[in-house]
Amino acid sequence: MNEAVQTSSTFTPRVFSGIQPSGNLHLGNYLGALKRFVDMQSDELQTLYCMVDMHAITVWQNPADLQQATRELCAGFIAAGLDPAKSILFNQSQVPEHAQLAWVFNCVARMGWMQRMTQWKDKAGKNQQNASLGLFAYPALMAADILIYHATQVPVGEDQKQHLELTRDIATKFNHDYGVDFFPITEPVIEGAATRVMSFRDGSKKMSKSDPSDASRINMTDDADTIAKKIRKAKTDPDGLPSEAKGLEERPEARNLVNIYAALADKTVDQVLADVGGKQFSEFKPMLADVAVEKLAPISTEMARLMQDTSEIDRILAHGAQQAREIASPILARTYEIVGMVGAGK
Numbered sequence: 348m349n350e351a352v353q354t355s356s357t358f359t360p361r362v363f364s365g366i367q368p369s370g371n372l373h374l375g376n377y378l379g380a381l382k383r384f385v386d387m388q389s390d391e392l393q394t395l396y397c398m399v400d401m402h403a404i405t406v407w408q409n410p411a412d413l414q415q416a417t418r419e420l421c422a423g424f425i426a427a428g429l430d431p432a433k434s435i436l437f438n439q440s441q442v443p444e445h446a447q448l449a450w451v452f453n454c455v456a457r458m459g460w461m462q463r464m465t466q467w468k469d470k471a472g473k474n475q476q477n478a479s480l481g482l483f484a485y486p487a488l489m490a491a492d493i494l495i496y497h498a499t500q501v502p503v504g505e506d507q508k509q510h511l512e513l514t515r516d517i518a519t520k521f522n523h524d525y526g527v528d529f530f531p532i533t534e535p536v537i538e539g540a541a542t543r544v545m546s547f548r549d550g551s552k553k554m555s556k557s558d559p560s561d562a563s564r565i566n567m568t569d570d571a572d573t574i575a576k577k578i579r580k581a582k583t584d585p586d587g588l589p590s591e592a593k594g595l596e597e598r599p600e601a602r603n604l605v606n607i608y609a610a611l612a613d614k615t616v617d618q619v620l621a622d623v624g625g626k627q628f629s630e631f632k633p634m635l636a637d638v639a640v641e642k643l644a645p646i647s648t649e650m651a652r653l654m655q656d657t658s659e660i661d662r663i664l665a666h667g668a669q670q671a672r673e674i675a676s677p678i679l680a681r682t683y684e685i686v687g688m689v690g691a692g693k
């Protein structure tokens with residue numbers, strides 16, 4: 348048994364999260380996830396952030412596009428403020444322990460658990476028989492991503508809550524079935540003013556890269572004019588802004604824009620409304636556009652600069668994968684040993 352592997356009474360806090368390299372980063376990814384990753388980066392805490400390319404291929408990805416998107420996502424991580432000297436930044440497929448632990452978890456998780464996942468139901472749609480087996484098993488791979496590092500905290504947007512509950516269920520069942528206290532029960536970190544950024548066209552739908560309308564979202568690669576134009580055209584209601592959060596109930600579009608402003612400006616919704624209560628959207632939207640451009644434009648400029656040297660990005664990913672494997676490999680060996688696999692733990 349490897350002495351470096353901890354049991355749950357002694358888990359040191361460790362942060363893990365991932366984003367799929369499938370299309371452009373958008374404002375929802377930034378406020379719900381990436382900005383929160385940066386906020387959690389600290390000298391006291393080990394942070395691992397992953398481009399989850401194996402999750403991306405659960406639906407068809409053109410190989411050349413996947414490569415480009417993975418490097419671009421890494422550039423986005425760094426441009427947003429993640430520092431490869433402080434956080435381990437890496438690509439999922441370069442750390443084979445994720446897939447190896449996922450297989451064990453495929454044998455722990457139950458079909459019924461997977462069938463209840465709303466993301467599975469949404470993504471598979473009416474034609475479940477034709478969806479990939481990987482799309483169905485996706486949450487077991489996600490649990491493996493987290494638990495292969497014994498991660499204790501996982502910053503994500505609201506839409507990932509159910510998957511994190513399933514991660515806890517898998518850890519609990521594994522510990523129970525094998526009579527061990529080996530995997531930690533992970534805490535989701537769903538915080539900030541914008542944990543669920545909604546579409547600019549329809550306040551009842553989340554902002555998403557798969558929405559066919561480009562006007563529904565702000566992409567991290569949009570230039571200042573495009574950002575301002577999309578905000579100007581964002582759907583709102585005819586009323587002005589309230590001075591208290593209560594006044595945003597039943598007003599999803601208005602609430603969304605206020606949440607976005609608060610998250611970008613690092614303020615609470617109450618602080619924002621104390622300043623802008625009583626204004627019309629014709630006055631508020633240009634303020635929102637200003638703060639969005641001020642915060643997002645430098646990120647997209649830096650992303651473009653980093654993408655000019657993809658060999659440097661590949662070097663960062665290779666180094667990150669090596670650091671990640673040092674943590675993952677003893678945890679996988681111990682897992683195999685617990686399960687009863689001969690030759691494990693050597």
Ligand code: AMP
Binds near residue numbers: 365367380
């Ligand atoms: P994905 O692009 O699906 O890999 O999502 C990466 C991260 O972004 C996850 O933590 C999601 O919860 C988060 N995310 C995606 N869309 C949104 C949204 N509209 N609002 C807030 N967070 C989001």
Ligand code: TRP
Binds near residue numbers: 364366502503510
């Ligand atoms: N499923 C997440 C999403 O689509 C991405 C993801 C994969 C992830 N593995 C993870 C997020 C582990 C947090 C932790 O957004």
